[in-house]
Amino acid sequence: MSTGFQHVQSDLVEGFVxxxxxxxxxxRRAGYWTGRPLESLLIDAAERRPHHPAVVDVDGSLTYAELAARADRAAAAIAGLGIRPGDRVLLQLPNSVRFAVAFFGLIRAGAxxxxxxxGHRTAELGHFADVSGAVAMVIPDAVGGFDYREMAAQLVADRPALRHVVVDGDPGPFQSWSTLIDGGGQPPQRGPVDTSAPALLLVSGGTTGLPKLIPRTHDDYVYTAVSSAEACHFTSDDVYLVALPAGHNFPLACPGMLGAMTVAATTVFTADPSPEAAFALIDKHKVTVTGLVNALGKLWAQACDWEPVLPTSLRLVQVGGSRMSPEEARFILDRLSPGLSQIFGMAEGMLNFTRPGDPVDVVVHTQGRPVSPHDEMRVVDESGAEVAPGEEGELLVRGPYTLNGYYRADEANARSFSPDGFYRTGDRVRIFAEGPLAGNVEVTGRIKDVIHRGGETVSATDLEDHLLTHPGIYSAAAVALPDDYLGEKICAAVVFRGKPLTLAELNAFLDERGASTHARPDVLVPMPSLPLTAVGKVDKKKIVTQLSE
Incomplete structure (x- = not known):
């Protein structure tokens, strides 16, 4: 194990906190950080259960030995392109066995x-490339009518540093992923891995402006996967279904695919999370655990009334992404699964779970308790002073798997961290101080201006910035409206300069701007003017009240 940065490119750690x-x-003394590089999760599982299915999708499966061998070939091919340890590579593949191969191929190559x-488009991908200094990207050819190759062509045209585009499928003018790895040989030989350096960069949900990059080290991310698997009582007999986009922290390591690997269990991928498709996969592969956003969990529970094939093998369903009411939690427990784990967490690190075996009141009334004994939580008021035990306030956290700073984002870090290194989550919570719920967290609201739509965290500010570039828009506010299925839907309240646009016209404009698909308004409300607070700011609470009435 190395504790310095001498074994990675100095460029990687520029802007890393x-x-x-x-x-x-x-x-390290507590045993949370063991000096294991992230790739060791696959290597160790392949040694323990080489012939056990590791990853499965609709097209086939790979055993652990086969996945390790395929990842080695991918690593050799990646190194053959001239991609060096520490180089950043944009990875944007749909849920599939090939996602797992590409992920571990990059990690194995030291990238x-x-x-x-x-759902990320030109605006976000360009931002990620610029901030990270990415030298390559791995994308599909086309999915759902969207051609990722056309987007890649726009990105590389203005970015000489983005030297390689590798395409899964028809490569068009770029390099073919299958041809590339078929020609791969032995993986590159590397020196000791600095496990205190970044292993991957996750994407923030976005609270102000474009999403930020979250550096996760080998040490903290291995610990995330191991501790999350333990909290969910994972065993080698479990089968985990990745139903959410695999690049999310939740299905990747909480415990997700990586957590399943800590016990050499099987991971099944689906790109279609509809009840009909997912229930069939669950039945076929005897899936025992999955992670869902709350809206999808409710839909699956409702679908148990009409789907002919039911997910009877499930022992635990994790739900997260937005606050769940006790009634919704009981509904999922009654209809979908005998076990429910509420999750309150973030890609920045901090995770709270309810555990299998917890009393029902804990499971339905709280969002759980911290994964690590060394997670530190403060609940503070608007002045930054800690509130009395059991009172509400903003949650500040730090611990063995929570970031210490966004990647290359000094201004955001100045806002997002206290002087002693606590991350300001922007979530309003209370921590029960006594009684049967003591020690568990209840999420009561939020402080940051975001919209939780279908499990994605959308920055209202970022959407408003896009809207205000339209010449026909005088002012705009993005607000959240409650929705039975999405949790919250995005409403754009807009003051137009002349003839109002339709919702379809507005979203077509956002498409041209390269805004994320999950950040498009669901509702458009033309207004003669936006209400203001006493200090002249847009009064979003009043907008929501007016629309609700």
Whole structure:
């Protein structure tokens, strides 16, 4: 194990905020950080259960030995392109066995994958490439009518540093993923892996402006996968279904695919999370655990009334992404699965789970308790002072798997962290101080201006910035409206300069701007003017009240 940065490119750690050495040593002494590189999760599982199915999708499966061999060939091919240890690579593949091969191929080559989501478009991908200094990207050819190759052509035209585009499928003018790895040989030989350096870059949900990049080190991400698997009582007999986009922190490591690998269990991928498709996969592969956003969990539970094939093998369903009411939690427990784990967490690190075996009141009334004994939580008021036990306030956290700074984002870091290194989550919570719920967290609201739509965190500010570039828009506000299926839907309240646009016209404009598909308004409300607060700011609470009435 190395604790410095001498074994990685110096360029990688420029703009990376490491863990303070005193805390790092504390986490090592506690046994949370063991010096394991991220790739060891696959290597160790392949040694333990080489012939056990590792990853499965609609097209086939790979055993652990086969996945390790395929990842080695991918690593050799990646290195053959001239991609060096520490280089960043945008990874934007749909849920599939090939996602797992590409992820571990990049990690095995020492590259740092930037975990893009399928709905990200030119605006976000360009931002990620610029901030990270990415030298390559791995994309599909076309999915759902969207041609990722055309987007890639726009991105590389203005970015000489983005030297390679590798396409899964018809490559068009770029390089073919299958041809590339078929020609791969032995993986590159590397020196000791610095496990305190970034292994991958996750994408923030976005609270102000474009999403930020979240550096996750080998040490903290291995610990995330291991501790999450333990909290969910994972065993080698479990089968985990990736129903959400695999690049998300939740299905990747909470416990997700990586957590399944810590016990050499099987991971099944689906690109279609509809009840009909998912229930058939669950039945076929005897899936035992999956992670869903709350809206999808409710839909699956409702679908148990009409789907001919039911998910009877499930032992645990994780739900997260937005606050769930006790009634909704009971509905999922009654209809979908005998076990429910509420999750309150973030790609920045901090995770709270309810556990199998918890009393029902804990499971339905709280969002759980921290994964690690060394997770530190403060609940503070608007002045930054800690509130009385059991009172509401903003949650500040730090611990062995929570970031110490966004990647190359000094201004955001100045806002997002306290002087002693606590991350300001922007979530309003209370921590029960006594009684049967003591020690568990209840999420009561949020402080940051975001919309939780179908499990995605959408920055209202970013959407408003896009809207205000339209010449026909005078002012605009993005607000959240409650929705039975999405949790919250996006409403654009707009003051037009002349003839109002239709919702379809507005979203076509956002498409041309390259805005994420999950950040498009569901509702458009033309208004003569936007209400203001006493200090002259747009009064979003009043907008929501007016629309609700």
């Amino acid at each position: 490491p863990f303070p050495e005193d805390r790092a040593e504390e986490y 740092v994958p930037v975990m893009c989501l399928p």
